[in-house]
Amino acid sequence: MKLRTADIKGIQEIIEQYQVFAITTHTNPDGDAVGSTIALASILQQLDKDVQVIMPNDCPIFLKWIRGYENILLFDKHNKQAKEFLNKADVIFCLDYNNPSRLETMGDIIIKNNKPLILIDHHPEPICDATHMISETKACSTAELVYRTLTHLGYEHLITQDIASALYTGIITDTGGLIHNSGNPELYEIVAKLMRYDIDKDFIHDQIFNVYSYERMKLMGLVLKDNFEFFPEYNAAFMYISIENQKAHNFQLGDSEGLVNLPLAVKDITLCALFTEYPNKMIKISFRSKRDFPANQFSADFFNGGGHLNAAGGRIESSLPEAISVFKKGLETYKTLLNNS
Numbered sequence: 001m002k003l004r005t006a007d008i009k010g011i012q013e014i015i016e017q018y019q020v021f022a023i024t025t026h027t028n029p030d031g032d033a034v035g036s037t038i039a040l041a042s043i044l045q046q047l048d049k050d051v052q053v054i055m056p057n058d059c060p061i062f063l064k065w066i067r068g069y070e071n072i073l074l075f076d077k078h079n080k081q082a083k084e085f086l087n088k089a090d091v092i093f094c095l096d097y098n099n100p101s102r103l104e105t106m107g108d109i110i111i112k113n114n115k116p117l118i119l120i121d122h123h124p125e126p127i128c129d130a131t132h133m134i135s136e137t138k139a140c141s142t143a144e145l146v147y148r149t150l151t152h153l154g155y156e157h158l159i160t161q162d163i164a165s166a167l168y169t170g171i172i173t174d175t176g177g178l179i180h181n182s183g184n185p186e187l188y189e190i191v192a193k194l195m196r197y198d199i200d201k202d203f204i205h206d207q208i209f210n211v212y213s214y215e216r217m218k219l220m221g222l223v224l225k226d227n228f229e230f231f232p233e234y235n236a237a238f239m240y241i242s243i244e245n246q247k248a249h250n251f252q253l254g255d256s257e258g259l260v261n262l263p264l265a266v267k268d269i270t271l272c273a274l275f276t277e278y279p280n281k282m283i284k285i286s287f288r289s290k291r292d293f294p295a296n297q298f299s300a301d302f303f304n305g306g307g308h309l310n311a312a313g314g315r316i317e318s319s320l321p322e323a324i325s326v327f328k329k330g331l332e333t334y335k336t337l338l339n340n341s
């Protein structure tokens with residue numbers, strides 16, 4: 001994977017020329033969003049820049065151990081401060097998202113501010129009026145792209161153990177522990193380099209993957225037992241979590257993380273969807289697929305969504321049963337592809 005020299009040179013010039021940098025990421029930030037923003041912020045701080053990571057809302061608790069999390073501003077919670085910083089920033093980095101309009105109010109400010117934007121992201125088809133764009137769908141994570149960018153910029157010597165830990169977190173969360181989307185040999189060279197900073201790999205895996213509450217595990221059991229349906233004729237399945245289920249199991253942000261991957265362990269499931277019910281008839285859906293079945297296209301066609309080929313998201317304003325019937329219609333439309341992917 002080769003980053004464009006023109007972009008690297010342009011980013012270098014912008015970093016040298018300006019002083020105040022806002023580093024932003026997407027709503028419901030995941031490990032890649034948090035890890036890559038913190039890592040970049042920490043490098044810019046060492047260059048004596050005024051830097052602030054701003055996320056639309058908070059991340060799940062299992063990411064809060066990342067050193068640097070404590071300095072993040074949350075747009076929903078620290079609204080005034082976050083707005084002030086976005087206004088005073090000379091430059092805004094857009095990390096791990098391909099379209100500022102997906103960030104709702106915070107995205108509007110980013111767009112309206114008319115400041116130089118630098119996008120670093122691995123989602124397909126970016127829609128962003130960025131001055132420079134490092135957009136590589138072949139990268140497993142934005143953290144990988146941040147690492148590549150930093151080394152191209154000549155900042156490798158500024159990487160610390162904490163930065164390496166943050167980047168490694170981004171890589172393992174977006175690849176499910178180097179399981180999916182991680183076939184590029186160069187990725188392992190990067191991982192090997194990160195390991196040289198003596199990061200505590202076991203600690204990180206333990207923090208990320210072994211943090212279920214008892215309630216969360218019980219909810220998973222309930223969903224798998226009662227709210228999981230398989231359609232052999234389509235090689236597809238869905239699961240759902242109703243508001244009632246959430247109430248019964250003290251549902252916390254992030255509790256459904258990873259759940260949508262489980263059905264892919266069933267032989268013959270090519271596509272799986274997880275429906276999560278929100279108040280006011282809002283349903284959010286996660287999709288996972290295998291091989292070349294385009295979960296992102298499926299979501300775009302039926303659930304106003306998008307994302308990666310094998311991992312996508314979407315939403316629909318409807319009741320849970322209505323959303324599920326839209327899904328079933330989608331399966332019929334995609335039947336041939338589902339049976340041949």
Ligand SMILES: [Mn+2]
Binds near residue numbers: 032033122140
């Ligand atoms: Mn990512």
